Amino acid sequence: MELLKLVIVDDEPILLQGLLDTYDWKSMGFRVVGTAQSGEQAIQVIEEVQPHVVLTDIRMKQITGLMVMEEIQKTDLECLFIVLSAYRDFDYAQQACDLGAFAYLLKPIEDEKLQETMQSAYRVCMERIENDEKYESWEKLLVKDHDSFLQVVIQKYVQNRIPKEKVEEVMQMLADLPRNTERFITVCVDIDLAYRITHSLDYEAARFALMNRLEEVIGGKYFFWKTEGKGNCAFIIRTEDKSAVMELKHLLEHVKEDEKSPVVAAISKPYKGIEGIRRSCAEAQRLFGMASVSGASAFTVSEEVEVTAAEEQAVETDNLIVNAVRKNNEKELKETFVQLIYGLPQDEEKQCQYMHRVMLRTEFMLQDTYGLTDEIKKKFRNYYNNLENLSAAKAVDVCYKILCDVIEVRKKTAAEDETRYFKDYMKEAVAYIDEHLQEEELSIVSVAGHIYLNPVYFGRVFKNTFHMTFKKYLMQQRMEKAKRLLEEGNGSIGDICEAVGIHNPSYFSHLFKQYTGRLPSEYKKEYEV
Known part of the structure; x- marks a missing residue:
């Protein structure tokens, strides 16, 4: 196996040494040719050794891993970045992906995930090397196949x-x-x-x-x-x-x-x-x-044909509509349709023609991504089949309603995919909640921090998974535990308050009555022998 060059970056010396000593990089197809303990040093090392892959911490003082990526992108160097973070922070992951990161791994690193990621990076690098070699070999064919080359x-x-x-x-x-x-x-x-x-x-x-x-x-x-x-x-x-x-x-x-x-x-x-x-x-x-x-048959830029601002605006609005659906953004779609209505040509036939092409472009985008269910396909077919019978105003209205339905389907599909992906995370979160119910400071922030997710993002995934907010779920678990303890008759009301993390007895009694319709003392009497 040909060994590729790897540079490892982490501003924590102990963690950096751990990365060097813990993993068998050779078995993954790499040899470590350089290390760095700061973003500034990383840029220098990368430019000097020109590695195939850089494994870098995302959070570092002064110059972060993201900033290192930005600087290297300004050069002619081609290397894959695999970023590490101790925080399951969706915003950081998104920024890393926007900058072209090959992968985003979480600390502590799972051996299996690291192995899988490095092997995948190795394959991509080898394909790139092979393609470069093929490109060089093309020079030998130039004389024989000038035009094709x-x-x-x-x-x-x-x-x-x-x-x-x-x-x-x-x-x-x-x-x-x-x-x-x-x-x-x-x-x-x-x-x-x-x-x-x-x-x-x-x-x-x-x-x-x-x-x-x-x-x-x-x-x-x-x-x-x-x-x-x-x-x-x-x-x-x-x-x-x-x-x-x-x-x-x-x-x-x-x-x-x-x-x-x-x-x-x-x-x-x-x-x-x-x-x-x-x-x-x-x-x-x-x-x-x-x-x-x-619908023009030929369209040139010359003295005979002038590209009007209205035509340019029509194309721009067309793109905005497709992008709003791609991003599942109902507000943006509505705003763009308002803009579209004011910018439509006076000719009614051209208005219908324009809406037809908007729908075609959106449908092709859906074919390339997700959301084109059988039901949505049917709606598009019905629209095309009845286009001749629709007035321009009605065509705009029907298009808008269909695209709103598309966004709703795409949101539902995305939420289901997200729920499946984070299933293990939610199991870990629930186990942590059960184990720490007695802690008064237990909150969405502390639970999200335990599983390394951004609190806002965690709250959304949690609600999609359990069909209730984190706050409601936490209260439900505390009240159900209180009911069990009262039924068993072990401990005083004060002890039970401590056990469920609500240390104020009066407040606990108020919440318990809201949840069960009875005071804790009344509930307890029902189960006394």
């Missing part, structure tokens, strides 16, 4: 998977750097998404025919690279023809006339240089989104 490189570049410098290096190696007179124009084109719903059986065949036709007509006049974009196919054209934009527009118009299925397309302005490849692609993608909303 460059096609792969360009696709990775427009997907932000490799930097501009790497593309420049490859093109220089191929002696194929863009000349100053050359420009890059991107055409994004596809079958209208609505057709995928209304003609699902014909959609794939129509799309295949369209792409073949485009390759033929565009390839007949221009050199191009073809890549799959966000819901469309992108043709990146390399040309010195100054009239290429208008020529491409004419070509697309002819294709649209010949095709039976609805074609949506967008054409960027021409841009020069390697950065022009990505720029033209991004512009065409943005315009394609606008074309999809408006």
Whole structure:
């Protein structure tokens, strides 16, 4: 097994030494090449030894583990971060994930969890190393397969998977750097998404025919690279023809006339240089989104076609609606729909067309995530089937209600998943409550601290699990224990108060009567022989 480089960071010397001595890193595929006892030292060590994986404490004085991650991200170093914390703090975990942490482990570390995480990190690193080696080996194939190799490189570049410098290096190696007179124009084109719903059986065949036709007509006049974009196919054209934009527009118009299925397309302005490849692609993608909303067959940025602020706002609102549903945020969805209503075009047909695309985008997002139950699928189908019979105002109302239902289903699904995930945590919390009922200071904060969860987050999970608040559950357990002790007849009322953590007898009697309808003395008499 090839051993990968590991750096361990912890500002507690004893804990750091414990990490070094306790675990058999070699069996997990790693050799420790450096350690650090502060964030500042960690940055220095990481830059010096360039490890594959960094295991770091998240809470350190001055420079935290999160800050170390931020600093390393500013460099060209590629390493996985596994963060450790003695606190099951949801906010810290979320920040670590936002910064791209590979994993988040809790102290004390479970051996099995550490083993599983390190093995997973090892696999990811090895895949990355193998991919880098494959990339280097591609250079040997350049002479034999120049165009295909460059096609792969360009696709990775427009997907932000490799930097501009790497593309420049490859093109220089191929002696194929863009000349100053050359420009890059991107055409994004596809079958209208609505057709995928209304003609699902014909959609794939129509799309295949369209792409073949485009390759033929565009390839007949221009050199191009073809890549799959966000819901469309992108043709990146390399040309010195100054009239290429208008020529491409004419070509697309002819294709649209010949095709039976609805074609949506967008054409960027021409841009020069390697950065022009990505720029033209991004512009065409943005315009394609606008074309999809408006139903246009071709959409270019030129003196003939002006992109209005209203069209840009429509695309932005479209994104906001989908994101509100993705985040299960009902308030945000409502606010966005209000914004949408004021921004809809005057034409009623376009209003319905716009709502149709909002629903399509939301449905595709649900397919990629969760929440698309059979019941929700049926609601989407009913909406599409009855679209022609709905007025624009009614279409907006129906869409809003369906998306509210979607959020409700997603929230329920997320809560159920969360409850299952934290089942063991809740068992531990309940056991701790039972064991410490006699402690007056027992609270949601102390119980959450015992199982290393944020109190607010713990309270939410607890309520989802037991269908009652922590406060109500704690009172219920105390009163039930008091009832058992009174039934057994062992000890005075004062003793029972101490046993259930309510040390004021008068307050205890008040709570007990609220819970049972009787005073403790009355309840006790019923069980006296």
